Each structure stands twice: as structure tokens, then as C-alpha cells.
Amino acid sequence: MARGIERIFNDISGNYELINHILTFGFDTIWRKKAARLASSFSGEKCLDVCTGTGEMAIMIARLSGKKTSVFASDFSESMLIIARDKPESKSVKFVNADSDNLPFPDNFFNCITASFAARNLNTSKNHLLKSLREFYRVLKPGGRFINLETSQPASKLLKYLFQLYIRNFIKPLGQIISSSKSAYSYLSRSITTFYSTEELSGIILEAGFGDAAAKRLLLGIAAIHIAVK
């Protein structure tokens, strides 16, 4: 499954950012900025953005944290990383090709770890997500923060219904047309509609060993930022 996901992101890397901005009406950037601002207040000496894709979050954190912080960014899709490394603003970020389940860093290394729109892809099963979260926990320093931005499920039943309708009838077909990848946007839209609620994800983060997993809901719960502490 993980190799299949790597193939999907290699296939859509060319217009991944554009499609995201169109389908979320630019909210993905607003939410990333919110999470990056939070991360920069905890970034300390070393910060890692896992599943960085085209590096948008890592670049924001590097800009906000300044020279005091070394920003690392990892992903297993080389096509996404090529786009990330190519950006003039990414000079200060150290990009690494790595699977999030097996990070090439020592224990207790980072002050802060971020993940944006990544947890859904690590959730090929609940056990897989737990494994990845435990790996983030391993490389975080004690007291370090894990900041996770991800789509969520609105608490209101009506809003959840409308949100899922929008994903199925707008995101899925439009993504398929713009990216010309049928399978990628079938997979991505399914991963949004079946992902955990904010409370369920807090529970899984705690189960992985974190001491706290507070959540900030965004846009009536369509997305959420979880802030967890080692």
C-alpha cells in the first residue's frame, strides 16, 4: 500500500499544489500558515516537516523561525522532493528522501515535528498510523511538540453530509480531470471522507505515547491542527 501511495504522489507531483489551492479555495495555504506559525514558536534548534511533499510547510517554518532553526523536511516521493528542492525559497531547508515509518535520525533529535495533510496517507491502517506516530515520538526531544494539520470531520451532522457531498461530487471529479489521474483523486477523496474525527485522532496520538494532544478546529471542523507533546 505504501508503495502505491508513493506512486500516486509521483504521478500527481506536477500540479499537486495548484489542484490543492483550487479545490480548497486557498484554505490549505491559510491553514498551513497557521500551523507554521505555531510550529515556529516551538521550532528551537531543529525542526522536521515529515511527508513534506513540495515543501510548502517547511519553507514557511524556515522563513518564520529564521537562522536559529535548522529545518529538515522528509518525504518518500522523489518527484515531490525534486519540485521542493527546485524552489528558490527552499535553500535553507535540508530535504531528505525517507519513509516516515523509518526516519534516518537519532532518538530525541528534534524540538518540533510537523505534518500537513499527511496523516491520512499514513493511515493505511490504524496500526500503520500508530507506527508512524511512534517514529515521530522517537525522534522528538522530551518536551518537543508534534503539530499535525489534517482534514477532519465536522461535528455537525448536516455539515459533515455537505462536506462529504462536496468531496465526492467536486473534489474527486475535478481532481481527476485536472491531474488526469483517476486513481489518485479516487484515493485522496476516499481518504478524506473516511478519516478520523478530531477526538478520535487525539485518542490515537495519545495511544502512540504523546502526553497531550489538544486540537484546534478549523472552518467548523473541516480541518484541525493537533498539538501534541512528548
Ligand SMILES: C[S@@+](CC[C@H](N)C(=O)[O-])C[C@H]1O[C@@H](n2cnc3c(N)ncnc32)[C@H](O)[C@@H]1O
Ligand atoms: C497530501 S501530500 C501532503 C504534502 C504536504 N505536506 C502538504 O502540506 O501539501 C502527502 C505527502 O506524504 C508523502 N507520504 C505519504 N506516505 C509517506 C510515507 N510513509 N513516508 C514518507 N512520505 C510519505 C507523499 O509522498 C506526499 O508527498
